[in-house]
Amino acid sequence: MDARELAPQLLNKLVVHDDPSGHRLAARIVEVEAYAGSEDAGSHSYRGPTRRNATMFGPAGHLYVYFTYGMHWCMNVVAGGELAATAVLLRAGAPVAGIETMRSRRPAARRNRDLCSGPARLAQAVSTRVGLGAGKGDLHPWRYYVPGDPNVSRGPVGVVQRMRP
DNA sequence: CTTTGGATCGTCT
DNA sequence: GACGATCCAAAGG
Numbered sequence: 160m161d162a163r164e165l166a167p168q169l170l171n172k173l174v175v176h177d178d179p180s181g182h183r184l185a186a187r188i189v190e191v192e193a194y195a196g197s198e199d200a201g202s203h204s205y206r207g208p209t210r211r212n213a214t215m216f217g218p219a220g221h222l223y224v225y226f227t228y229g230m231h232w233c234m235n236v237v238a239g240g241e242l243a244a245t246a247v248l249l250r251a252g253a254p255v256a257g258i259e260t261m262r263s264r265r266p267a268a269r270r271n272r273d274l275c276s277g278p279a280r281l282a283q284a285v286s287t288r289v290g291l292g293a294g295k296g297d298l299h300p301w302r303y304y305v306p307g308d309p310n311v312s313r314g315p316v317g318v319v320q321r322m323r324p
Numbered sequence: 325c326t327t328t329g330g331a332t333c334g335t336c337t
Numbered sequence: 338g339a340c341g342a343t344c345c346a347a348a349g350g
Contacts, residue, residue: 250342
């Protein structure tokens with residue numbers, strides 16, 4: 160399965176997490192971004208397997224979670240192709256269940272729409288071209304989102320917008 | 325509402 | 338030793 164094929168299929172799917180205290184948290188995915196492994200300079204797996212991205216080279220369906228900026232975590236769904244190492248980053252979601260618990264984990268969120276409207280925000284609330292080295296202002300072409308959803312993260316003006324098929 | 329700068333550390337060269 | 342698939346508070350219009 161190619162990441163670009165999988166990405167739009169993940170929209171409107173639910174990310175569910177049962178926390179230790181018995182609360183069930185859920186978010187509906189409203190924004191994703193595909194990373195095409197060795198063909199995509201913005202992908203962590205672009206330069207081959209490393210200790211961190213080993214999960215992306217493993218079986219499809221696994222969750223690749225990484226730590227960045229010294230304080231944030233992000234989640235990817237591995238699309239598969241053990242050589243291709245493609246994956247889909249979950250960029251934003253709409254809170255569905257366990258909103259009170261989410262708020263307690265994210266005191267910085269002022270409104271409900273701030274709970275999951277970003278890659279690290281989603282991971283913190285639910286848990287469980289981009290970085291392009293060359294060129295300035297390059298836009299990642301493989302971002303998909305649910306049109307009009309208030310939880311979609313604020314991208315830079317001019318981001319290539321791909322509508323849901 | 326928009327802009328700006330600081331926080332903070334694992335991973336790779 | 339440098340940098341990053343980011344977030345947030347503060348300050349200015």
